[in-house]
Amino acid sequence: MATALEHLVSEVTSLIGQSKYGDAAKHLQKSRDILSKNSGHLDTVLATLQPQIHTIAVAAVLRARLAAAVPTDSAIDTLHATVAEFVAVCDPEQLIHVQDAMCEMLEEYCRLLVTGGCPMRGIEVINSAILRLQAHNSSHHLTGAHPLLLYLCLASQCLKPAVALLDQQIMDVAKESEGVTVKQFLLYHYYGGMVYTAVKRYGRAHHFFKICISTPALAVSHIMMEAYKKYIIVSLLIDGKVGKLPKCASMVVPRFIRPLCQVYLDLIQAFQSGPESLSQYILQHAPTFTREGNYGLVKQLTSAQFKQCIQKLTRTFLTLSLADVALRVKLQLPKLAQQYLLNMIEDGEIHASINQKDGMVVFKDNPEQYNASDTLDLLHERMERVMEMEKRLVEMEEAIQKNPSYIHKLMGPVDEDMLPQPTASTSAM
């Protein structure tokens, strides 16, 4: 068996030597089991290869090595160092051909770190791996390593790098052959939603969960189902109701996923019927929520309900006594109502002023006049984004119009001779 391995390595290195990168990658892809069957010899093989020269081979061998790794401290130390070095020095030209193997390798690496209890160590490595994978694209390009970074950040409770990554708008997605499978796409948005939920940026979280549940699908995905549950809770946290599913959502969601989320659908009802029914419902289903890791989030609904109630009051009344606020929102004490009002004013969620002398609160309109220079800055930022988005859209449209199979479909069943010859333009794909 060891000879088969030797043979494979020498063949691949010679292909790399001749710069036949595509062939080398294909050859390795076909011989994956040779690598995994010889996991004992892989360290020796790694020692003979140089990451900057044999990037293609090292990516594949390292993947197999990591898959067979046992999470002991010393093994993690060496492998972590090997991966970090590989990511730092790998050859971008060769990397294009093994993006999927690279992503699989990184996935094994993350799994090892998480089972070894030190996910934090991988954050910098994955961050630079993302830059490597984006080398031929912009920072708006989703790679297979994106969900891995979010995974490590969530596992280590260190969310700042994740938020920095998520705040870069994604405008295009790597192909499946480049390491982004449906699973990765769903995970990116699911983890992304979780990260934003954890830092209480519910608007963004809602957006991410929504993308996750409106991804085209033919089969039920557990990721989608969990995203749907969190989507419901986050929707309630934001404005007390759950909107209709987006039109583009797959039929799988209403048909198969909804029935599996009955506890959460009933939660909407409980939330809308007032504080008593909500707290009773949460108490009653606490074991389910706890088991599914949503209990902390569900508990936040209680204060969200009070806040939304107060926000409704601001739309109806101009002035109200603090006692009345407490009564209408069903808080026990006027003191508590004042506390809520104060917090909401601090967060800019309502505009009001409290008059302790008369025990009244005056609700005001939004004092923002939209005439300061920060409004202009905001406008500028949004315009820039729209303009960049439009540029991307034009590019994508051009790419589609040049796509031979699209043209084929558009022209319907026609004579083969009539087809435009796939010209140089297809290389743009």
Next chain:
Amino acid sequence: MALSLAEYNELAATLESQELDAPNGVPPDAVYEKLLAIYLLQNDVMSAKFLWKRIPASVKQRCPELERLWGVGRVLFTRDRAAVFVVLNSTQWGPNVAPIMAALIESYRERTLELIASAYTSIGLDDVSKLLGQEREAALQKTQALGWDLDAATQMVMPKAFPKEKVHHMPSEKQLERLTEYISFLEKGL
């Protein structure tokens, strides 16, 4: 060594990367202490909370200062404003974090004052002194320095809104250039 807020932000970024680069995932205790304190100063309670959660239990045991720091984080998180000053003032801070915590007291008081100004048209002097964590006399002085009136009969302070900060204007050529960009972009679609 009192630093400005911008310098603290820089220091925080350095500390964050020290934490990420730590050879076995655990940086020196001082990194945790300073980072936790700076997060509190930046009013970034979420980051502080997650930092507290990810600090290994062994470090927490070895370094009781962290527990005390998070004690402040906890009351900031639950927004128990009166308790914030009680905790801050009653704790003796180590040399690593003492200047940061002193800055926190100042900035938190400043922030609370602004909040009072925007949220109240009248507020009891007792409440002001509680919110600011100061004696009645000191609180009264502070409010009078801002020109807030005191109704002696009811012991109510009448806060006045803080004047809005001056807006910075960008040069009009730059503004014109931007507008030209927008118009040419919008016209293109027609």
